[in-house]
Structure formats: C-alpha cells, structure tokens
Amino acid sequence: MREAIENLLHKVVRKVNPAYHVAKTSWSQQGEDLVIHFIFKWMLKVDKFSYLDIGANHPFYLSNSYLFYKMGMTGVCVEPDPNGATLLSRKRPKDTVLNVGAGSAAGELDFFVMSSNTLSTFSKEVAHGYTQNANMGFPTIERVERIRVMSVDEILEKYFKSSKDYFISIDVEGLDYEILTAINFSKYRPAVVCIETNGDDQNTIAYMHQYNYLCHATNGTNCIFIDQTRLEKI
Numbered sequence: 001m002r003e004a005i006e007n008l009l010h011k012v013v014r015k016v017n018p019a020y021h022v023a024k025t026s027w028s029q030q031g032e033d034l035v036i037h038f039i040f041k042w043m044l045k046v047d048k049f050s051y052l053d054i055g056a057n058h059p060f061y062l063s064n065s066y067l068f069y070k071m072g073m074t075g076v077c078v079e080p081d082p083n084g085a086t087l088l089s090r091k092r093p094k095d096t097v098l099n100v101g102a103g104s105a106a107g108e109l110d111f112f113v114m115s116s117n118t119l120s121t122f123s124k125e126v127a128h129g130y131t132q133n134a135n136m137g138f139p140t141i142e143r144v145e146r147i148r149v150m151s152v153d154e155i156l157e158k159y160f161k162s163s164k165d166y167f168i169s170i171d172v173e174g175l176d177y178e179i180l181t182a183i184n185f186s187k188y189r190p191a192v193v194c195i196e197t198n199g200d201d202q203n204t205i206a207y208m209h210q211y212n213y214l215c216h217a218t219n220g221t222n223c224i225f226i227d228q229t230r231l232e233k234i
Contacts, residue, residue, distance in 0.1 A: 026067065027060050030219045032194050033067040036167055039192055039216060044230055049191070050166040051075035052155065054102045054179060057084055057118055057171070059091035064169040064194055069095060075166065076159050078102050080111050080147045081120055096159065101149040102172070104182035111147040115140045119173055122147075126174035152179055156188045167192035171222075177204060185211040193225040 026034050040046045053065040056077035060066040065075060069092055076096045079085040085099035101109060101122055112127035113120045116139045119130050130139050160166055168183075168190045170176045176196045193213065197204050201223055205215045213225040 027063045028067075029062045030221060032064050032169075032219075032222050032224060035217050035224050036064070036192055036194060037067065039224070039226055040165075040167075043226065043234075044165075044191055045234060046165050046191070048073060048165070050160070050163060052078070052160065052166065052168045052190070054078045054152070054168065054170045055172040056088055056097075057081070057120075059088050062118060064171070066092075076155065078150075078155065080122070080149075081113055081117060082145070084117065084120075098150070098155070099147075101147050102152045102155060102179055103149045103175070104151060104178060105149070106151050106154060107149050108146050109149050111145045113142050113145060115142050121173035121175070122149075123174035152182050153184050153188070156183070160188065160190075164189065164191065166190055167194065170195040172196075177207075180204065181207065185213075189227055189229070191227050191230055194222055195225075196221060197223050 040049050050073060051065045051068060052075060056063065056065065056079045065077065068075070074094045076098060077088050077092065078098045078100060079088055080099065080101040082099055085097050088095070089097045101111065103109070109122045110124065111120065111122055112124065114127065114130060116136070119136070119139055121127050127141055130136055131141060132138070170179050172179060180195055193208070195204060199220055201218050204223055208215065208225050212228045214228045214231070215223055216226045217224045
C-alpha cells in the first residue's frame with residue numbers, strides 16, 4: 001500500500017513540478033539512502049552506481065537500496081532467509097538476489113529466524129538476547145535454518161571486481177563489524193559504506209580510518225563512510 005501511494009504522489013508532484021526528483025523520498029530507517037544519494041551525486045559527481053545490500057531483508061521496507069532500484073539502478077541483495085530472498089526476487093527482478101549469508105569465510109551456519117524478521121540473525125547470542133528484550137516486545141525464535149554462507153570477498157570478487165561506483169550496506173544484526181573487517185579494502189574499494197553500529201561508532205570509525213575512509217554521517221544506528229581517496233581526486 002505504501003509503495004502504491006508513494007508512486008501516485010510522485011506522479012502528481014512531477015506534473016506540478018517537472019524538476020522534482022524521486023530522491024526526496026527515503027525508504028531507509030533514518031534517511032540513510034538520501035545521504036548516500038547526496039554523496040554520490042554532489043560529492044563524488046556520480047549519477048549511476050550499484051550496490052551490495054548485505055542483509056537486505058525486504059524489497060523496500062527499511063531498505064538502504066530500494067530508492068536506487070526505483071531510480072533504475074541495480075545491484076546485489078544478500079538475504080539468508082529463504083522467504084525474504086523469494087520476496088526480493090519477485091519484487092526486484094532486475095537485482096541479483098543471493099539466498100545466502102555473508103561472512104568472513106564460506107561454509108554453513110545456523111540462521112535464527114525471528115518473529116520480527118528484521119531481527120533475524122546468524123548470532124545465537126543476539127537472537128536469545130532479543131527474546132529477553134521487553135523494549136522489542138520479546139520477539140521469539142520461530143525457527144533455525146542451516147544456511148550457506150559466502151565470504152564477503154567472494155561476493156565482491158564475483159560481482160564487483162571491475163566496479164568502482166558502488167556502495168555496500170551492512171545490516172546483519174550483531175555480526176556487522178565482523179563482516180566489515182573481513183573485507184579486503186586493499187583490493188576492493190566501495191565508494192561508500194553504510195554499516196549498522198547501534199551506537200558503537202568509535203571502533204568502526206577507527207577501523208575504517210586506517211583504510212582511508214572518512215565518516216561522513218552517523219545517527220546512532222548507522223555510520224556512512226566515504227572513500228577519501230575518491231574525494232581527493234575531485
């Protein structure tokens with residue numbers, strides 16, 4: 001329903017003001033997609049780019065990549081929940097959807113599917129912690145599935161080897177930093193990285209600083225980084 005309403009509003013506003021741009025609407029949790037769009041368009045001078053959405057979860061709800069799909073761009077969505085991956089494939093057929101987890105190494109891991117599926121995680125500790133959290137309504141573990149995991153570098157090598165204009169979004173409930181530190185930033189240089197930190201910004205900022213990534217924005221939930229070497233060339 002929200003998607004239909006948004007599309008109708010865009011059509012109406014474009015008739016009134018042809019200069020109106022779709023990027024005025026955010027599909028992210030706290031406007032992260034608008035920040036990413038600003039970085040590419042106005043700071044990096046790039047109009048067309050791709051994305052690696054790790055922990056995509058849903059085609060558009062709380063999505064850091066859906067805005068760009070609507071703008072005609074495509075990318076890779078990584079979603080370990082089979083139901084979520086099926087929905088992504090159906091609603092975003094131009095994207096490459098991988099029904100796997102992303103990690104530091106290839107293999108298989110237990111995936112804890114929560115009653116609130118945005119909280120599903122490979123971390124047993126995080127999953128059980130959620131079930132004790134009154135602020136979240138005591139979500140339950142609905143099932144545990146054995147899911148294939150690809151290393152994040154394997155995904156980058158296969159789909160982004162020759163790319164430079166792309167961003168990575170990491171939102172995997174508890175294992176975000178582990179995935180971030182598994183990326184070979186000496187070999188793969190996403191222009192922008194958006195990662196869920198949930199307030200633990202300083203360790204992430206310090207880690208990214210050593211690879212010459214600048215923290216452009218943080219909102220207590222996510223940090224957004226820019227490849228500083230790209231900025232220095234502009």
